Structure formats: structure tokens, C-alpha cells
Amino acid sequence: MKLTAVVIQSWTWPSNSLIVTVSSMQGHKEWINEVNFLGVVNHPNLVRLIGYCAEDDERGIQRLLVYELMRNKSLEDRLLARTPLPLPPLPWVTRLSIAQDAARGLAYLHEEMDFQLIFRDFKTSNILLDDDFNAKLSDFGLARQGPPEGFGHVSTAVVGTVGYTAPEYVQTGRLTAKSDVWSFGVVLYELVTGRRALERNLPRSEQKLLEWVRPYISDSKKFHLIVDPRLEGQYCLKSARKLASLANKCLMKNPKPRPKMSEVVEMLGNIISETSSQYESISQPIGENEDVKEESEVETEESTKQGHNYLKKVFEIKEIISLRNRSVGKLDWRNWTPGLVRTW
Numbered sequence: 001m002k003l004t005a006v007v008i009q010s011w012t013w014p015s016n017s018l019i020v021t022v023s024s025m026q027g028h029k030e031w032i033n034e035v036n037f038l039g040v041v042n043h044p045n046l047v048r049l050i051g052y053c054a055e056d057d058e059r060g061i062q063r064l065l066v067y068e069l070m071r072n073k074s075l076e077d078r079l080l081a082r083t084p085l086p087l088p089p090l091p092w093v094t095r096l097s098i099a100q101d102a103a104r105g106l107a108y109l110h111e112e113m114d115f116q117l118i119f120r121d122f123k124t125s126n127i128l129l130d131d132d133f134n135a136k137l138s139d140f141g142l143a144r145q146g147p148p149e150g151f152g153h154v155s156t157a158v159v160g161t162v163g164y165t166a167p168e169y170v171q172t173g174r175l176t177a178k179s180d181v182w183s184f185g186v187v188l189y190e191l192v193t194g195r196r197a198l199e200r201n202l203p204r205s206e207q208k209l210l211e212w213v214r215p216y217i218s219d220s221k222k223f224h225l226i227v228d229p230r231l232e233g234q235y236c237l238k239s240a241r242k243l244a245s246l247a248n249k250c251l252m253k254n255p256k257p258r259p260k261m262s263e264v265v266e267m268l269g270n271i272i273s274e275t276s277s278q279y280e281s282i283s284q285p286i287g288e289n290e291d292v293k294e295e296s297e298v299e300t301e302e303s304t305k306q307g308h309n310y311l312k313k314v315f316e317i318k319e320i321i322s323l324r325n326r327s328v329g330k331l332d333w334r335n336w337t338p339g340l341v342r343t344w
Contacts, residue, residue, distance in 0.1 A: 030141025185250025
């Protein structure tokens with residue numbers, strides 16, 4: 001999915017210009033899926049659809065989706081992109097909050113709607129970040145409705161992204177919500193390590209993330225070696241180990257024992273609560289002496305700006321109330337007035 005920032009100037013909003021994100025380059029079937037789904041749901045961890053457009057011209061059908069603007073782009077851009085001017089690393093507490101936001105979004109799709117929806121392509125590029133680094137899931141073009149009551153899976157063609165797709169789905173074509181749970185486990189390891197699920201530019205032994213981390217997670221003295229070095233030690237080692245342990249639960253070979261996403265949300269909440277009391281502590285990576293105590297962390301200006309906002313948000317215990325249109329599959333855009341779209 002290609003995302004472009006634009007300004008909408010509308011006669012119906014005389015004093016305001018609405019900055020949004022425009023998506024294009026989707027197949028027609030995926031575009032229809034996205035409109036039909038996002039047009040009838042409303043959840044704080046799903047990207048909000050502002051409007052859409054489809055026109056026939058000499059080039060064929062031209063399709064656009066207009067989303068709320070997500071200024072901090074995707075988790076892939078913030079966590080994994082290697083640009084000439086790299087962005088500051090995401091603070092550890094921010095990574096935990098992003099993980100919990102994404103888990104809430106998946107839990108809503110799997111367990112809280114009138115029907116189950118399996119994302120089928122959960123990955124860092126489909127997790128968008130707003131001004132305050134709140135995470136929202138996007139790109140539902142490949143999403144598939146879950147199995148009917150009484151059935152354990154949906155048989156479907158295998159789609160998704162290499163490195164994120166659950167092995168049982170690849171091997172059998174049998175899709176369940178636990179397939180998304182596997183993908184979530186991969187993303188958790190990306191948050192811990194700062195590495196892609198599949199990185200061709202690394203030595204062969206390090207290209208596949210899950211294979212590379214395996215010997216380190218089984219040796220507590222070496223675990224610190226897989227934590228994102230760009231954090232420069234400013235993280236809670238105990239918290240990182242627990243996040244890896246949760247990832248391992250999501251990555252169990254047998255899909256049945258994998259946790260439900262609502263359980264993942266709860267476990268992440270426990271990790272975040274335990275981390276809050278140690279937020280100003282710096283982990284001391286030690287290879288030979290595991291018992292050396294962690295020292296106080298000196299906060300960077302970036303982590304202060306991002307981290308404190310997250311602490312205020314993620315440590316409040318509150319119920320998420322999902323407001324959604326009950327007429328699933330029907331769209332009502334009569335009150336949405338399109339305006340003039342000007343690209344930057």
C-alpha cells in the first residue's frame with residue numbers, strides 16, 4: 001500500500017484544512033474489503049477512514065482511500081528503516097505501548113466484533129503511529145472472515161508476507177486467529193531486537209530473525225546481545241526478557257496453545273506495570289555475572305518527550321469501549337462531503 005500525505009481544503013470547512021493520508025496502488029478486491037470493513041467499525045487502535053474515491057478513466061479504475069493522518073508513519077519506518085538520516089530510536093517504554101496498542105487492535109478483530117476477522121498480513125508496515133505514537137492497525141485488504149461457528153479454521157489460498165506468516169498456514173492453507181498470533185510474536189521480536197523478520201543484507205546465519213535469536217534466548221547470560229543496540233542500554237533487561245518470553249508463547253509450533261490476543265493484551269499490561277517502576281533504570285548487560293544490579297538510567301531528551309506521554313497513557317486502567325455501526329457490510333457516506341484534494 002502506498003501512502004501519501006495531502007491537504008484537503010473544503011468549502012464545508014471554511015476555516016480549516018484537514019491533513020490526511022491517501023492510499024493507492026491496491027487491487028480492486030482489496031480496496032473493496034478495506035472500504036467495507038473500515039466504513040463500519042470504530043476502534044482507537046484501527047486507523048480511521050475519512051473517505052474514498054473510485055473513478056473510471058483511460059487508465060482504468062483509479063482508487064483512493066483517505067485516512068486520518070498518521071504523522072509518525074509506520075512502525076517499520078520508525079523501528080527498522082535505515083535512512084541516511086536515521087530517526088531517533090524508539091524508547092523502550094514506547095515499544096511496549098505500541099505492542100499493547102497493536103494487540104488491542106487484533107483482540108478487537110478476533111474477539112469483540114459481531115464476527116471474527118483474521119488480519120492475515122500483520123506486520124510492522126501495517127502498524128501506523130500518530131502524533132503521540134499511539135499505534136493503529138491499517139491495510140485490511142487481505143483480511144478474511146473467521147470460520148463459522150463449529151468450524152476450527154478457514155481453508156484459503158496462502159497470502160501474507162514472508163517472515164511473518166504462520167508455518168501451519170503456509171503448509172496447509174488452514175487459517176485461524178492463531179495465525180495472527182504467530183505474526184504478532186514475530187513483531188515482538190522485532191521490537192526487542194530492532195531487526196527485520198527477514199534481512200537479506202546480513203550474513204546468512206543472521207538473515208532469519210527467529211533463527212538468529214534462538215541460541216541467545218536459551219542462554220540468559222547472552223540474552224542482552226540480541227537487544228536493539230540503538231537503545232544504548234536504556235531499557236529494562238527483565239522487561240525485555242519477559243517480552244521475549246511472551247513472543248515465544250505466540251510462536252509455539254502447535255497453534256492451539258498460543259494465547260488469545262485478549263490474553264496477550266493482559267500479559268503486556270503486566271509487563272508494562274512492572275516496567276513503570278523501573279523506567280528510570282538502565283539495564284546492565286553482563287555476560288558473566290547475571291546478578292550485577294541495574295543502575296539508574298539517564299533519560300535522553302527524546303525518551304523523555306515520548307516516554308512520559310506513554311507512561312501517563314498506558315498505566316491508566318480503563319475500559320476500551322468500541323463504538324461501531326451495527327449494520328455490518330453497509331456504508332452510509334451521505335454526511336461526508338468531499339472537498340478539493342491537493343497533493344504536496
